[in-house]
Amino acid sequence: MHWEVIAADSLHPWGWEPAAPLWAAEARQDTVLAAAWTLNRRLQQKLERHDIGETDLCMQTFDLREAQPGKPQLRFPATD
Template identity: 70%
Template sequence: MYEQLRRAEPTVKQILQRLDMAGEDMARDQVHRGLGILADMDEWTARLEPDAPTLPGDQFHPWVWERAAPLWDAEARQDAVLAAARTVNRRLQQKLGRHDIGETGLCMQAFDMKDPFAGKPRLRFDGDRNTPTWRARQDGAKYLAAGAFLAPRNVAAHEDAVPWTEQEALEHLATLSVLARLIEECTVERAT
């Protein structure tokens, strides 16, 4: 309450100054304007902030948000990121039928451009594999996937307490969401 009064003080002073300088009708108008200003200050603050995009967590890939949401609601950000990463890894393992290798190695192999061989299938994007764009997507997915597990997942799993802000943890979840979408988009190519 004291903070609100302190914030309103300049406006109240302006109202009082104008009351001293103006006639009765003008003073009444100024008081009404002043009261309007006081009533709308919070709305002005909210509406005059920069209009920037936000990352609504409930729009992340379901593999990520369904596992993270209960932990996020409990303000357990580190656990939310770890749970989401584990789910993405589990889905990648299931899609490839591989449970014999850690997530980083699996990502590097899954998106590798080499031909698949027995027991080591690959994930492939649709499109012409001879184009620079296709090759860039394949390589980009490989390194993004490995990085998602090396950076946020390993930190979340091996540190007692990670001092991530809400924004930082949300960005890690967003990275995992992008990865989940890439994994889901790809088809599995097995050795013939």
């Protein structure tokens, strides 16, 4: 299996800052959970969507279909 190495300073601070102490303590599962929980909370805040769970939030936020009233979406900049 081939593993790709990613430097911590290349990660977004929203994910890395809450996870860094857990990573240093070698609590790998807790590291991932802390990063995911924080990113979910930030996404809820940004979109003002506290009415749905994590999976639905991500599915609706990044859905390529037209946005529905009261359900804002995010788009990544166009890339080749």
